[in-house]
Amino acid sequence: MGLRWSDVDFDAGTVSVAQGRVVVPGAGTVTGDPKSKRSRRALPMPSDVVTMLRAFKVQQAEERLALGAEYPDTGLVAVNADGSPIRPETYSAECTRQANAAGVPVIRLHDVRHTAASMLLAMGMSVSAVAKSLGHDPAITLRVYGHVYDDALASVGDALLRRSPAKAGG
Template sequence: MMVQSYVDQGALPRNVIALVDRPADDITDNDDDETNAKSWTMSEVEIFRAAIATERLAACWLMSCYGMRRSEVLGVRWHRLDATALRVRRGRVAIGRETEEGLPKSRRSRRDLPPPADLEAALRALKTRQKAECLALGASWSDDRLIAVHENGSPVRPDWYSAEFQRIRQRTGLRRIPLKGLRNTSVSLMLASGIPVHIVAAWHGHDPAMSLSIYSDAHPRDLEAAAAALFGPDGARGPWQIGKF
């Protein structure tokens, strides 16, 4: 260290850098601290999917489970959905206390997603329900309507959506992750399933390098499988450990 060199030479009376407190590490000593969790395992996300099956906005929660950003879920309108694709073209984000709608995060974010069967069914059910709600309120229906709205037709706010996610998660007893952890989970599980990274990236609307560097999360079973693939199931634990557990 240059400063310490000057101290050794007598040019400085002491190393002032040594007096500065070191910033706290991002990782705590408690390896089980659930606040460090970025994503869920397949079994955990399946528990969440079962929990939201009866929720009014089950379709929105499924869109989140399939890796769509919060802004995308809250910004999609019914006319962007047809029999073949859910077209992501707009997003709704919080700006202070206001919510603004605009273009998606990047050019890659503009994409057409073929909805899986469970999501397609949930969207169909939500549309039927919202039409009935409109009728009860005496309001006219329009396919330009946002998908993520409350019973009275008011748009769902980003902060409400994130808070509601935590309420549902807490009710199920699942580990705490942020809402964006569902997106992390989607990326990680797709990669773990062997889906090519460029396809994973195209589905989620970002660069392939982003899938690997930020969103991908290795779980214990992934690490076990990686070790087993290297030298076989016995070699994963080493010959000295076999039979000791």
């Protein structure tokens, strides 16, 4: 929710996590630094995400032109058609609406991050790569998602005893 256009590098195909916007009870929506030093990071974007962000930036520019001086210049990516920042709970409500429409279980939007991490580990991605993408220390990733990693360990013995074709004779 805190992503700014200045955090998107279309040429490099990266997005930088440099700030966040969250709802704080009693204080409303607050913009601030990421939680930790590791949380501040640059992440590569898949090419289809780069393409979609480019198109969205053009759409946002058209909306800005249509409203003229009334369009606030927040620099944020996540804004309404009138340029006002989208409230974080709006995304959560939309996620719930879409899950209901798709007939899949509703989970908190924050838990989608956990699901993605679990899936990446189950697909064999390294703990360090998943940790870096989450902005975690690898030890935290292992502690939080260790159940997935432990499941993968069950096949390590079999994998070690398999012979690759190049070494079958040796």
